[in-house]
Amino acid sequence: MRENIKDKAAIVGMGCTKFGERWDMGIDDLIVEAVNEALEDAQVGINDIQAIWLGTWQGSQPTEGSIPTGIVASSALQTQNIPVTRLENACASGIEAARGATLGIASKAYDLVLAIGVEKLKDVGFGGLGVLYPGRGEVVYGAFSTAPGRYAMAATAYFQKYGFSPEEGKRMLAEIDVKSHYYGARNPKAHLRTEITVEQALNAPTIAWPLGLYDCCGVTDGASAAILCPSKEAKQYRDDYVNIKAFGLAASPGWGKERDDYDFTWWDATEAAARQAYEEAGIKNPRKELDMVECHDCFSIAELIATESMLLCEPGKYREEFTEKRAYYHDGEMPLNISGGLKSFGHPIGASGCREIYEIYKQIQGKAEEPSRQIKNVKLGLSHNQGGHPGRFICGVCILGAP
Amino acid sequence: MEGIISYGAHIPVYRLDRKILNEVWERAGKGEKAVANYDEDSMTMGVAAARECLKGMKKDTIDALYFASTTPPFKEKQSASIVAAALDLRGEILTADFANSLRSGTIALKCALDGVKAGTARKVLVVASDCRLAAPNSADDSVFGDGAAAFLVGKEEVAVEMVGDYFTTSEFIDVWRLEHDKYTRTWEDRFIREQGYMPHLKKSILSLLKIYNLTVKDLVKVAFYAPNEGVHRAMARALGLDLKTQVQDPLFNRLGNIGAAFAPILLIGAIEEANPGDKVLLANYGDGADAHLLRVTHDIEGIRDRRGLKRNLESKLMLGNYGKYIKFKNLMEMEQTPDFRPRTSLPLLWRDRQWVYRFHGHTCKKCGKIQFPLQQFCMYCQAGREFLEEINLSDKKGTLFTFSIDERSPVIDPPNVLAAVSLEGGGRFFSQMTDRDTANLTIGMPIELTFRRIHDALGVHNYFWKCLPARS
Numbered sequence: 001m002r003e004n005i006k007d008k009a010a011i012v013g014m015g016c017t018k019f020g021e022r023w024d025m026g027i028d029d030l031i032v033e034a035v036n037e038a039l040e041d042a043q044v045g046i047n048d049i050q051a052i053w054l055g056t057w058q059g060s061q062p063t064e065g066s067i068p069t070g071i072v073a074s075s076a077l078q079t080q081n082i083p084v085t086r087l088e089n090a091c092a093s094g095i096e097a098a099r100g101a102t103l104g105i106a107s108k109a110y111d112l113v114l115a116i117g118v119e120k121l122k123d124v125g126f127g128g129l130g131v132l133y134p135g136r137g138e139v140v141y142g143a144f145s146t147a148p149g150r151y152a153m154a155a156t157a158y159f160q161k162y163g164f165s166p167e168e169g170k171r172m173l174a175e176i177d178v179k180s181h182y183y184g185a186r187n188p189k190a191h192l193r194t195e196i197t198v199e200q201a202l203n204a205p206t207i208a209w210p211l212g213l214y215d216c217c218g219v220t221d222g223a224s225a226a227i228l229c230p231s232k233e234a235k236q237y238r239d240d241y242v243n244i245k246a247f248g249l250a251a252s253p254g255w256g257k258e259r260d261d262y263d264f265t266w267w268d269a270t271e272a273a274a275r276q277a278y279e280e281a282g283i284k285n286p287r288k289e290l291d292m293v294e295c296h297d298c299f300s301i302a303e304l305i306a307t308e309s310m311l312l313c314e315p316g317k318y319r320e321e322f323t324e325k326r327a328y329y330h331d332g333e334m335p336l337n338i339s340g341g342l343k344s345f346g347h348p349i350g351a352s353g354c355r356e357i358y359e360i361y362k363q364i365q366g367k368a369e370e371p372s373r374q375i376k377n378v379k380l381g382l383s384h385n386q387g388g389h390p391g392r393f394i395c396g397v398c399i400l401g402a403p
Numbered sequence: 404m405e406g407i408i409s410y411g412a413h414i415p416v417y418r419l420d421r422k423i424l425n426e427v428w429e430r431a432g433k434g435e436k437a438v439a440n441y442d443e444d445s446m447t448m449g450v451a452a453a454r455e456c457l458k459g460m461k462k463d464t465i466d467a468l469y470f471a472s473t474t475p476p477f478k479e480k481q482s483a484s485i486v487a488a489a490l491d492l493r494g495e496i497l498t499a500d501f502a503n504s505l506r507s508g509t510i511a512l513k514c515a516l517d518g519v520k521a522g523t524a525r526k527v528l529v530v531a532s533d534c535r536l537a538a539p540n541s542a543d544d545s546v547f548g549d550g551a552a553a554f555l556v557g558k559e560e561v562a563v564e565m566v567g568d569y570f571t572t573s574e575f576i577d578v579w580r581l582e583h584d585k586y587t588r589t590w591e592d593r594f595i596r597e598q599g600y601m602p603h604l605k606k607s608i609l610s611l612l613k614i615y616n617l618t619v620k621d622l623v624k625v626a627f628y629a630p631n632e633g634v635h636r637a638m639a640r641a642l643g644l645d646l647k648t649q650v651q652d653p654l655f656n657r658l659g660n661i662g663a664a665f666a667p668i669l670l671i672g673a674i675e676e677a678n679p680g681d682k683v684l685l686a687n688y689g690d691g692a693d694a695h696l697l698r699v700t701h702d703i704e705g706i707r708d709r710r711g712l713k714r715n716l717e718s719k720l721m722l723g724n725y726g727k728y729i730k731f732k733n734l735m736e737m738e739q740t741p742d743f744r745p746r747t748s749l750p751l752l753w754r755d756r757q758w759v760y761r762f763h764g765h766t767c768k769k770c771g772k773i774q775f776p777l778q779q780f781c782m783y784c785q786a787g788r789e790f791l792e793e794i795n796l797s798d799k800k801g802t803l804f805t806f807s808i809d810e811r812s813p814v815i816d817p818p819n820v821l822a823a824v825s826l827e828g829g830g831r832f833f834s835q836m837t838d839r840d841t842a843n844l845t846i847g848m849p850i851e852l853t854f855r856r857i858h859d860a861l862g863v864h865n866y867f868w869k870c871l872p873a874r875s
């Protein structure tokens with residue numbers, strides 16, 4: 001008989017590197033920087049850790065075909081023959097590491113575990129992620145497709161469905177970009193720390209029309225880490241620990257954009273993962289009950305559609321909530337990506353899920369580094385992390401809360 | 404009588420204004436020429452012409468396919484077999500490539516006719532296509548164009564009877580490429596004209612007319628090859644043809660010399676405007692010469708909807724600059740982006756051949772939904788393979804559901820337009836869009852499918868389907 005995982009595991013320490021183009025740091029340096037902060041935060045030593053879950057997409061991509069294993073973490077941290085599981089769900093690898101660690105605690109297999117998300121993207125010699133292929137017939141079907149190219153199709157479809165002219169649509173996205181940069185500028189660990197204006201966003205070079213430069217996340221190096229223990233034992237480590245309330249994980253069947261009824265503006269896997277998590281956490285009205293949301297805004301359009309797909313906004317109403325009701329600012333009804341989001345904080349693929357959890361953990365503790373960014377009275381937050389592209393998503397959702 | 408049942412042509416959508424060449428090389432060329440897109444080669448252009456030719460035709464009585472070109476994409480590996488697959492023809496047919504000669508198209512046509520006459524083939528599809536390359540700043544650089552023509556040859560419902568022909572062969576050398584040559588080589592033009600072209604072509608034409616007791620006055624149209632405009636005019640005069648009425652316009656200023664497909668496409672130009680009863684003469688030159696007497700029948704009226712020469716010429720996009728020409732024709736070594744290492748897998752393409760080459764999707768017998776590409780389970784109701792019935796979708800028209808214009812994709816001619824295409828009757832194709840004007844993309848616009856070269860990963864040409872804005 002399955003049991004609910006709510007309130008079984010607690011986070012007692014977290015760390016996050018400075019995100020950015022870390023020319024001075026390799027993947028092992030990033031892991032050490034994030035883990036050392038987490039160990040210090042939890043007041044434990046690396047030898048107290050019984051098992052590790054490592055989420056990374058391609059590690060540091062040192063050579064073609066070189067697949068990262070758990071040794072990426074064990075060799076960086078010099079752990080001595082303890083279990084290390086490497087997990088990969090594309091851009092949702094970070095949340096998967098946290099989920100693995102939580103299940104390790106909830107199953108009572110371990111007392112103290114470590115989840116790490118990491119990606120070293122800037123050792124490869126080019127900007128962006130390069131070319132992505134879908135699954136079947138990958139050598140010719142969807143050849144030369146990139147992440148921005150695929151997400152941009154959803155933006156075009158959204159504009160069409162809800163009656164935005166391309167100019168109106170791009171302006172709406174530009175306003176999201178401005179918000180991301182406003183908060184990124186106030187977050188010391190963020191990658192892109194410059195405020196921008198709507199005009200700057202609108203006049204920026206096109207990456208994949210209708211998405212411009214500022215509609216796309218940074219290509220970033222970084223790592224984040226969490227130390228978890230059973231909730232019952234969390235007080236041994238600290239008073240302001242944070243409980244895991246739920247995880248949702250949904251792998252879509254992968255043939256969305258090939259279906260006649262798929263319109264690119266509603267993401268089924270995103271909805272499914274959110275519904276799993278709401279049920280596990282006992283959340284009836286997520287919009288009202290959640291105090292903050294960190295969502296996977298690899299592109300501005302992703303923040304918009306993911307928010308709607310997670311039932312946090314009526315379909316097609318994001319703009320109204322955002323620009324008229326100002327609901328998604330730190331002092332609004334549902335603060336959204338107050339970290340700066342993937343777009344401004346940066347998106348080291350495997351690190352982002354853990355990094356979102358770091359933001360919620362700090363906000364619940366009232367420890368946002370910059371007071372102007374602190375959300376008041378956070379009890380419950382949601383982290384949304386997804387890999388793939390519209391029509392072919394794997395989506396993870398984690399809900400965290402004060403005990 | 405045996406003859407041509409149907410025809411189809413393909414002229415690439417891109418045209419190069421010779422002013423662009425004039426600016427770069429300080430020359431004085433006039434008009435424009437057709438230039439294959441970077442994802443086109445003689446094989447894909449041949450597929451496009453053949454699809455037009457087979458529009459509304461039954462494919463199961465085609466017993467052979469001949470592909471003629473001096474620029475087949477593979478030096479070893481047949482092109483006709485891939486053309487046959489893209490056309491979704493049966494496997495139990497004869498396929499052959501006719502290569503090396505500028506006359507390969509008319510030679511293939513003759514072989515097709517002989518097969519039909521002998522009764523060894525009910526129908527034969529003949530495809531002629533070329534995209535020859537002359538060295539930058541050579542005289543032919545400005546003259547050569549790209550294009551393809553296709554004919555279905557058979558015995559019944561013949562629209563153009565092939566009455567008779569006259570063939571000669573000759574060891575005369577004028578234009579050639581050695582084994583590793585990228586560009587054509589040529590001898591002095593006066594030698595070619597006086598010792599090669601004029602006497603050889605004239606002899607074939609006059610010998611044929613003599614056999615049938617005709618004079619040039621009996622011909623309504625004469626469509627004949629020439630290496631360039633000046634020589635073409637000289638031949639017309641030498642034959643005593645009325646330049647205004649009898650000579651099929653050689654289109655040097657709109658199309659260019661398209662090699663093995665040149666005489667065939669001029670024949671299409673002649674017959675698409677001909678009336679029943681008209682006598683038409685086709686003549687071709689290279690390694691000798693051949694002439695063909697044809698007579699148009701009433702069945703021509705049934706195939707007037709073909710995209711022949713005229714409609715192909717009208718639908719065009721202008722190449723903006725010489726840089727694009729350099730990229731399309733691979734004239735210069737470009738910067739290699741380290742992020743793009745194209746991959747291929749021949750076993751993978753072989754396993755998926757039914758949809759990679761033939762563009763088969765399936766219809767679910769349980770829920771009735773049409774889907775692409777082929778699946779193990781129905782995308783909608785998850786019914787198993789036994790419920791999925793394979794169907795060809797390549798002739799479906801479609802509409803653009805959504806798109807993006809990706810400036811960062813490492814395609815040869817960015818941006819890469821990604822498109823979701825709703826196919827008529829059902830099915831969605833996630834696709835690269837080619838032959839497009841990025842300033843004129845709108846949701847709902849009519850779309851067609853086209854067979855193109857995707858990339859040359861691992862030293863092999865890899866083909867698949869793309870979409871394009873429907874050509875008029």
